[in-house]
Amino acid sequence: MPVVRATRSVHFSAAHRLYRQDWSDEKNTEVFGDCSNPNWHGHNYDLDVTVEGPIDPETGFVMDLKLLKGVVGDRVVVDVDHRNLNTEVDWLTGINPTTENLVVAIWERIAGSLSPGVRLARIVLHETARNSVEYSGPAGANIDE
Amino acid sequence: MPVVRATRSVHFSAAHRLYRQDWSDEKNTEVFGDCSNPNWHGHNYDLDVTVEGPIDPETGFVMDLKLLKGVVGDRVVVDVDHRNLNTEVDWLTGINPTTENLVVAIWERIAGSLSPGVRLARIVLHETARNSVEYSGPAGANIDE
């Protein structure tokens, strides 16, 4: 069967600051500028989750996108929507919430929860209309075994 | 000369919570739900500012939109971008930062700073891609004197 990629987009709104606890506020401001404002700021994040696999000849789906929406909702959105990414999310504890770090953490939340025979291919996280980060998994993840 | 409306759109990212200081956290949560999370959340706000007036026969402009961008930047964006709308903005002190209250406060920041002969006609503030609030000024503001 042909191998295709299917994408589901979801949205969440959250507060954060770019911040390292082992740095002074001064150092944080020097490196991160306004993004390190101690009183927080926030974004509407758009998250595009792409899975890859052969088309199931039974259903014509790679993976039912309603199921994918459910996985992303349960494993990611419910934890981050209307939340503070620095202080309220278990699986982000100790992580400086840059878009780069967020996209890797989100990958780890989703990669193991897909339908059999389907692999996570790409995640794109848009912080604003002009800034985004894309992750295709750890090196070697693209090799089919 | 024909009377037209010109719109300039700007963007800012900010943290907030819906919250009344004279209510308990329980009451705030009951009324505002997740939007009252004490640890904040945030948004990418899109702000469309519309001015109205006759076309200046000299320039062909209602008002140079670079000037309008400057007014909105100096009077609004510099104060709210990468800021906490509940705690860091002088002109929002004591205001529960619903989109409705924000759009009225922003109106008051801009209305008096336009070019002569030009009036502020409409402000639209988009909190998310699906929610927005529009304000056309206090009753009577549409009457030309």
Added chain:
Amino acid sequence: MPVVRATRSVHFSAAHRLYRQDWSDEKNTEVFGDCSNPNWHGHNYDLDVTVEGPIDPETGFVMDLKLLKGVVGDRVVVDVDHRNLNTEVDWLTGINPTTENLVVAIWERIAGSLSPGVRLARIVLHETARNSVEYSGPAGANIDE
């Protein structure tokens, strides 16, 4: 209190054909062209619902947009999403589902279900990215009594 307009956008996907039962298929095709294909076609509709009223000094809302989303969901979206607009919607029976006729029918479904003191101000229904229809209610509806 200032009077503002708040908008909530929702989406639905539906099949339809432009068609009058009292006309022959030939006449329908002559007037409506491809839009009258007897085997149907369909659209992703975007619906923007705008309410107007004074800002509630208690909440800072015109009307809680989650409530508005609920009203539009219960009175409109649940009936039309993934449905055939010509044959499956009680409140569209006998109506040729042009965007014009749809927007008036949707108005009548929503106008009586808003919070006290709030009036329905405008509905915009986008049939495609390039075609939309806007309705502000029956003549006289803009007069405050």
Added chain:
Amino acid sequence: MPVVRATRSVHFSAAHRLYRQDWSDEKNTEVFGDCSNPNWHGHNYDLDVTVEGPIDPETGFVMDLKLLKGVVGDRVVVDVDHRNLNTEVDWLTGINPTTENLVVAIWERIAGSLSPGVRLARIVLHETARNSVEYSGPAGANIDE
């Protein structure tokens, strides 16, 4: 019958400069900045044309939007798309092509060519994603006679 507004959006790409022939290049640059570059610049313009009228009980249309697309195509787009707005368009001769002046000139090209019983209600011309101008016709045009 209910009165509604129907909008058709079209697109064109054109070159222009903001420029008055009775001013020196220095004066033009002083007032218009980069927009007066003598070597031209250009834009992808988005044009939203809105007509208003009662819904025709025969067709369920205010005006067939394919006809409206045809009118806008024949009267506007064919003349301006891939053209120089300062030098190549008869009906813009002697007009400084600000968005304000363009929208008024486009109004005059379309207003007399609509279906009987339909009036031109609003034109919005977007010069960029952040700048647009809206025109609702000459004073008094909103009065039905």
Added chain:
Amino acid sequence: MPVVRATRSVHFSAAHRLYRQDWSDEKNTEVFGDCSNPNWHGHNYDLDVTVEGPIDPETGFVMDLKLLKGVVGDRVVVDVDHRNLNTEVDWLTGINPTTENLVVAIWERIAGSLSPGVRLARIVLHETARNSVEYSGPAGANIDE
């Protein structure tokens, strides 16, 4: 010459249902939910077609995108726009019109009709603003011979 990818986007509106003729309506509903509504539903599809090849030193094009638009129009859009994807399209006969199956069928319609030296690199079909499927051709298609 450098090798680049050029993309042309087109749009069509169609009706469909997810449905296998060898399954009962009950089974279809169990697997496909509302998407299997026997009375059809529909979508505005956005189709992005990407070709790859060296830049032609004569023209500076990979392939004239007007030609590509023509190929996609003649081989795909004319057959599916304002049509029923289950019953009216020869080259979809017997195919359950999931986005996955559609994108593969569209690939086969286009891949052999490109300019010499140009290969079809990727097709993305957007069923809604939140769901899309991407296909890069059968395994091995990326190998230049």
Added chain:
Amino acid sequence: MPVVRATRSVHFSAAHRLYRQDWSDEKNTEVFGDCSNPNWHGHNYDLDVTVEGPIDPETGFVMDLKLLKGVVGDRVVVDVDHRNLNTEVDWLTGINPTTENLVVAIWERIAGSLSPGVRLARIVLHETARNSVEYSGPAGANIDE
């Protein structure tokens, strides 16, 4: 550290014509059609610049996107915004400004100016909402040495 891709989008408006100086105007028109209009036309260009590298464990960035914005602004946007791409840009001299040729020239302006350890991965240049070209660098550029 995980390797990710970060994208910054910028915008510029410019005039151009598709044109070879060694061809007659007739030949230029025959091949390029309206795009070769000797009086120019123009576009709002959207440019997406994507860099790739390991996440810096110090900052959580691949490359500070404010720095990337600065590089693209200094090396590209300042030279092309509100300019004529055929006659006013040093680094486009003698180049027929098709989107394909522009994206390769822009690549060469940026590739050598990134932060250490970061490589330019992809540039997408959108000429209109429906036409774009993507470049991932000269052959071999994807090989890490």
